[in-house]
Amino acid sequence: MTKRAMLSKDHPCRSCDVSAEALCRALDVETLADFRNQGGRLHLTAGQTLFHQGDPADCVFSLTSGVVKLYAILSDGRRQIVAFLFPGDFVGFETQQSHGFAAEAIGDTTLCRVLKRRFEWFVDHYPALAEARYRRAAAELAIAQERMVTLGRQTAAERLAGFLSDIQRRAGFRGRDGANLVPLPMSRGDIADYLGLTKETVSRELTNLRKARVIRSHSLTLIEILDPRGIGALACGLAA
Amino acid sequence: MTKRAMLSKDHPCRSCDVSAEALCRALDVETLADFRNQGGRLHLTAGQTLFHQGDPADCVFSLTSGVVKLYAILSDGRRQIVAFLFPGDFVGFETQQSHGFAAEAIGDTTLCRVLKRRFEWFVDHYPALAEARYRRAAAELAIAQERMVTLGRQTAAERLAGFLSDIQRRAGFRGRDGANLVPLPMSRGDIADYLGLTKETVSRELTNLRKARVIRSHSLTLIEILDPRGIGALACGLAA
DNA sequence: CGGTGAATTGAATCGCGTCAATTGACGTGG
DNA sequence: CCACGTCAATTGACGCGATTCAATTCACCG
Numbered sequence: 001m002t003k004r005a006m007l008s009k010d011h012p013c014r015s016c017d018v019s020a021e022a023l024c025r026a027l028d029v030e031t032l033a034d035f036r037n038q039g040g041r042l043h044l045t046a047g048q049t050l051f052h053q054g055d056p057a058d059c060v061f062s063l064t065s066g067v068v069k070l071y072a073i074l075s076d077g078r079r080q081i082v083a084f085l086f087p088g089d090f091v092g093f094e095t096q097q098s099h100g101f102a103a104e105a106i107g108d109t110t111l112c113r114v115l116k117r118r119f120e121w122f123v124d125h126y127p128a129l130a131e132a133r134y135r136r137a138a139a140e141l142a143i144a145q146e147r148m149v150t151l152g153r154q155t156a157a158e159r160l161a162g163f164l165s166d167i168q169r170r171a172g173f174r175g176r177d178g179a180n181l182v183p184l185p186m187s188r189g190d191i192a193d194y195l196g197l198t199k200e201t202v203s204r205e206l207t208n209l210r211k212a213r214v215i216r217s218h219s220l221t222l223i224e225i226l227d228p229r230g231i232g233a234l235a236c237g238l239a240a
Numbered sequence: 241m242t243k244r245a246m247l248s249k250d251h252p253c254r255s256c257d258v259s260a261e262a263l264c265r266a267l268d269v270e271t272l273a274d275f276r277n278q279g280g281r282l283h284l285t286a287g288q289t290l291f292h293q294g295d296p297a298d299c300v301f302s303l304t305s306g307v308v309k310l311y312a313i314l315s316d317g318r319r320q321i322v323a324f325l326f327p328g329d330f331v332g333f334e335t336q337q338s339h340g341f342a343a344e345a346i347g348d349t350t351l352c353r354v355l356k357r358r359f360e361w362f363v364d365h366y367p368a369l370a371e372a373r374y375r376r377a378a379a380e381l382a383i384a385q386e387r388m389v390t391l392g393r394q395t396a397a398e399r400l401a402g403f404l405s406d407i408q409r410r411a412g413f414r415g416r417d418g419a420n421l422v423p424l425p426m427s428r429g430d431i432a433d434y435l436g437l438t439k440e441t442v443s444r445e446l447t448n449l450r451k452a453r454v455i456r457s458h459s460l461t462l463i464e465i466l467d468p469r470g471i472g473a474l475a476c477g478l479a480a
Numbered sequence: 481c482g483g484t485g486a487a488t489t490g491a492a493t494c495g496c497g498t499c500a501a502t503t504g505a506c507g508t509g510g
Numbered sequence: 511c512c513a514c515g516t517c518a519a520t521t522g523a524c525g526c527g528a529t530t531c532a533a534t535t536c537a538c539c540g
Contacts, residue, residue, distance in 0.1 A: 072389045074476055080389040095378045100385065130370060137377040138335045144384035145340065149312045149320040151391035152436030156528070188487065196392030198529055203488055220487075220537070236314060396496070428519060438497055443520050460505070460519070 023090050024062065024112075026132035042113050044068075044105035050091070053102045060092045060119045066109025067171075067185050070101045071193065081194040083143075084186065086170050092116070093133060106186050151196045154236065159195040160205040161234035164215070168225060180225040181218070263330050264302065264352075266372035282353050284308075284345035290331070293342045300332045300359045306349025307411075307425050310341045311433065321434040323383075324426065326410050332356070333373060346426050391436045394476065399435040400445040401474035404455070408465060420465040421458070 042061070044050065050061065053072060068085040082101055085091060091103055093116075123130045150159055168182045175181050184191070188199040188206075195202065206223075209215045214230040215223050225231055282301070284290065290301065293312060308325040322341055325331060331343055333356075363370045390399055408422045415421050424431070428439040428446075435442070446463075449455045454470040455463050465471055 072385075074389070074393060076476075078393045080392040082385045082388050093378075094382060095375050096382065100382055127367075130367075130374070134370070134374045134377060135335050137374060137381055138333075141377055141381045141384060142334060142336065142340055144381060144388065145312075145322045147388055148322050148384065148391055149314070151388055152320045152433075153314060153318045193392075199487080200489085200530080201528060204528095207488075236316075439519080440498080440521085441496060444496095447520075 023093075023129065023132050023136060026126070026128040040113050042111045044109040044111070046105060046107050048105050048109075050103035050105065050111070051099050053099060055099050057092055057094060057096060057099045058116050059113050060090060060116055061103075062112040062114075063087050063089050063091070064110045064112060067106040068103050068109060068111075069106055069186065069190060069194075070103050072101050079193045080196070081190060083140075084167075084194065090136060093119070093137070106190070156195075156197055156201050156205050157208065157234055158236050159197065160191075160202065160209070161231045162236075163191065163195055164209075164223070164225065165228075165231050165235055172225075175224070180228060182223050182225060184221050184223060263333075263369065263372050263376060266366070266368040280353050282351040284349040284351070286345060286347050288345050288349075290343035290345065290351070291339050293339060295339050297332055297334060297336060297339045298356050299353050300330060300356055301343075302352040302354075303327050303329050303331070304350045304352060307346040308343050308349060308351075309346055309426065309430060309434075310343050312341050319433045320436065321430060323380075324407075324434065330376060333359070333377070346430070396435075396437055396441050396445050397448065398474055398476050399437065400431075400442065400449065401471045402476075403431065403435055404449075404463070404465065405468075405471050405475055408468075412465075415464070420468060422463050422465060424461050424463060 042050075044066070050068065051057075063085050065087055068089075068091070069081050070083045070085060070091065071079055071081040073079050084106075085103075092099070094100070123133060150162055154162065164182060167184065168180065172180065172182045186194075188202045191197075192199040192202045206215070206217075209231075210217060212230070214225070214227045214234075216226055217223050282290075284306070290308065291297075303325050305327050308329075308331065309321050310323045310325060310331065311319055311321040313319050324346075325343075332339070334340070363373060390402055394402065404422060407424065408420065412420065412422045426434075428442045431437075432439040432442045446455070446457075449471075450457060452470070454465070454467045454474075456466055457463050
């Protein structure tokens, strides 16, 4: 009987199977249960926003299923998606008082919510959690810096190739025939706003990759990578 | 007599007048002295590199004077400057084993160096330092995310305006006549590689701003902002 | 089956990049 | 102190990659 099994039968964390990277994994099981009871569960459907740009940042969230986009909107409507969040990712643990970005669910989504004050109490009392929070922030920073290179210096084809291998690494899976499958739950417009392109350019580059037999589309939201080395070569040393 | 004065007369930290944001400010004075003795001073002249992309990351550095650029180079020579570091900024406190970016001095530069292992010992023993380190990482992350918006969605004019108000906030000062002076110690090429443009475009946009009487050049490396609201309007809601 | 919204494709345009020439800043040696 | 050399910055002419605008085409759902 593992420690994990000691959680009460209906405890949500019991079935929470997110990546071992999740922050809460820094807590031992009893503390985790305690921590978890501080918060609540949250369900969102496609297009619902978790918070808007400028909203007070008084909660932290842990994504347990679904995909969330984090974005900024400029006064004239231009939009930049700063990150896609996958299960296991955290949101809202910045130090500012208000959210610098908006967060919106892409499909059906489940999150754990904890009041930031409570979260910080745990951080103060459990060094392992503080450490995990720091490591997470540092990792996000490294990712953000890589993305600066992409957005500042890469061509459309390179951006798309990098994006696909990124998603493949984070959410890709194998088909029963061993196929290298990559889900694309977000719209072409979302991909464009993530890569600093337009949806038309994203579409064109996808057909280029298709014509070059580097990828194959199973549906609009599921592609297969036929030539991983081709993708890697295009991604040009980044996101190896 | 302040606590600070208790540092021995020749102690480098005594004259270290970097921003109160510097990480070492999280330590009390005796500990600071102890901490400081772990490391050494380092001088670089223009163009000297602190470390290369891929070098083992076994030291942390605190910039006490000068300006340093942090950048990535792609296989075909394209370059993206990820950050300019000013006095008070820290480098190298990422969690990875090796540096993801290169660091190079722009002019004469002084740094404090501490072995990362030593630094981490202090982090483990002084919660205030751990807290400061986290806050710094979180702040850097927020800045990096703002820069994604700039690099992904802003025009050349907006990028330059945002850059100038950025530098003004971090390194700007007042002339004796109250002039709003901004130093530009880095080359046009550096600015271009920071903003995801070319040096020619940077130059053109600077002359546009000059013709629009928004800025005035005192020399190649010192400009005056004549119309801060004009700059702010161009920067388009970002970097307010 | 329509009908609706997203994705794709095509054609024209434009902002920025590229390449080349000129100007300017600054140090050096006569 | 001035002439010259060097290298960065500026300016100009032109080209290209990505955007914009406008059709289709496609996927999906009542």
